[in-house]
Amino acid sequence: MSGFNFNVTIIAVGKIKEDYLRSACSEYIKRLGAYGKANVIEISESRLPDNPGAAQCAAALETEAKGILSAVPKGNAVIALCIEGKCMTSEEFSRKLADFSAQGKSGVSVIIGSSFGLSKSVKSAADLRLSMSPMTFPHQLARVMAAEQLYRAMSIANNGKYHK
Amino acid sequence: MSGFNFNVTIIAVGKIKEDYLRSACSEYIKRLGAYGKANVIEISESRLPDNPGAAQCAAALETEAKGILSAVPKGNAVIALCIEGKCMTSEEFSRKLADFSAQGKSGVSVIIGSSFGLSKSVKSAADLRLSMSPMTFPHQLARVMAAEQLYRAMSIANNGKYHK
Numbered sequence: 666m667s668g669f670n671f672n673v674t675i676i677a678v679g680k681i682k683e684d685y686l687r688s689a690c691s692e693y694i695k696r697l698g699a700y701g702k703a704n705v706i707e708i709s710e711s712r713l714p715d716n717p718g719a720a721q722c723a724a725a726l727e728t729e730a731k732g733i734l735s736a737v738p739k740g741n742a743v744i745a746l747c748i749e750g751k752c753m754t755s756e757e758f759s760r761k762l763a764d765f766s767a768q769g770k771s772g773v774s775v776i777i778g779s780s781f782g783l784s785k786s787v788k789s790a791a792d793l794r795l796s797m798s799p800m801t802f803p804h805q806l807a808r809v810m811a812a813e814q815l816y817r818a819m820s821i822a823n824n825g826k827y828h829k
Numbered sequence: 830m831s832g833f834n835f836n837v838t839i840i841a842v843g844k845i846k847e848d849y850l851r852s853a854c855s856e857y858i859k860r861l862g863a864y865g866k867a868n869v870i871e872i873s874e875s876r877l878p879d880n881p882g883a884a885q886c887a888a889a890l891e892t893e894a895k896g897i898l899s900a901v902p903k904g905n906a907v908i909a910l911c912i913e914g915k916c917m918t919s920e921e922f923s924r925k926l927a928d929f930s931a932q933g934k935s936g937v938s939v940i941i942g943s944s945f946g947l948s949k950s951v952k953s954a955a956d957l958r959l960s961m962s963p964m965t966f967p968h969q970l971a972r973v974m975a976a977e978q979l980y981r982a983m984s985i986a987n988n989g990k991y992h993k
Contacts, residue, residue, distance in 0.1 A: 685852035689970075692847070752916075755965045780993065798962040800978055801919045801992065806853075810974070814964055828965065829944065 668823040671762055672702040672772025673815050676736050678729050678779040679710040681805045693812035700819040701772065705808075708732040710779050726784035733776055733787055740771035743791045745783055746807060750794035755828065759818035761793060775811050777804055832987040835926055836866040836936025837979050840900050842893050842943040843874040845969045857976035864983040865936065869972075872896040874943050890948035897940055897951055904935035907955045909947055910971060914958035919992060923982035925957060939975050941968055 675694075681687045690705065697703035709732065711725035737743055742765035753761070765773055775795075776787060780803070788794055797810055820827035839858075845851045854869065861867035873896065875889035901907055906929035917925070929937055939959075940951060944967070952958055961974055984991035 683853070683856070685849035685856075688849035689847070689853065692849075752963050754963045758964065797964055799916050799918045800922065800961055801981065802974065802977060806973065806977060809970065810966065813966060813970060817965065 668700075669763060669766065669819070670701040671766050671819065672738070672741070673697050673700075673819075674703075674736075674738055674741065674772065674774045675705045675777065675808060675811060675815075676708060676733050676774055677705060677777040677804070677808050678708045678733070679804065680707055681808060683805060686805045686809055689809045690812050693809070693816045696816050697812070697819060700823065706736045708736060713781070722781050723784070726778070726781060727786065729779070730784040730786045734790060737774045738772060740769075741774045742768075742770040742772070742793070744773060744775045744793045744795050745788050745791035746775065746777050746797065746811060747783055747788060747794050748796055748799070748801065750796035752796050752799070755814060755817050756821060758795075758814060759821035762818050763822050765792070773815075775815065777808055777811060780804055832864075833927060833930065833983070834865045835930050835983065836902070836905070837861050837983075838867075838900075838902055838905065838936065838938045839869045839941065839972060839975060839979075840872060840897050840938055841869060841941040841968070841972050842872045842897070843968065844871055845972060847969060850969045850973055853973045854976050857973070857980045860980050861976070861983060864987065870900045872900065877945070886945050887948070890942070890945060891950065893943070894948040894950045898954060901938045902936060904933075905938045906932075906934040906936070906957070908937060908939045908957045908959050909952050909955035910939065910941050910961065910975060911947055911952060911958055912960055912963070912965065914960035916960050916963070919978060919981050920985060922959075922978060923985035926982050927986050929956070937979075939979065941972050941975060944968055
């Protein structure tokens, strides 16, 4: 491999149930393999009753947070996807990955919570809080979108033909 | 059908090649059927040589524009997806659809161009220019994202459980 290489891990809470979204995500993960190690780690979603209270939600998110943070590969930059995060263009996102690499990071972990979001502990541990859109997307589709943006970012950084 | 009903047409340039993205889009179109007629109209992409010039691109987009605008069902509001469009939340998008309905529109047509975008004539004919994200997504994935947002918007307007 030549050019800019960077390892990518997507850490996601819960499983993708729909085959078609799983296939879409796998396709971008496979393509990311051209630029470094790329994989998805799924963290078990904490079970909650219907209409859970705020305290129950917070406790569940904290349990998930422990699993998430222990799954981050050593030396990785951490990006938490959340609606209050920073919006950026694909070019800016690509430069951000290059910045992380220049800072000596071994790769990037992108964290996608469940439909209940992410705990404060994950958000504050993140090097970047990112919002892909002010619109709300299902977390399964967000995983496909994140995988595509990571592939696009790596392609931009390597002057690939994918992004125009 | 009770509650807020609205017809939805997605007018997209080019075909979705990937089965998994086609399946994802179909799923949301099927679900939109609960709120009115929902369908996708694919417009043929004009053929261009590799590395086309600006004039060649503009001519191709104008040809596509004729097909797009003639496909819009009578009385529909028109939304053009473009990077310079307005960003909004899912709740704002839902209210926008309700506003169109209150203005007497029969439904909404959401237009998604090819990777070369949309012609000025389409953008200026639109009642709303919408950007789902400052990031660039492939137009096939944008079609899935738009279908999901339309379903989410209709669910919000009908106090459905899908959006939380």
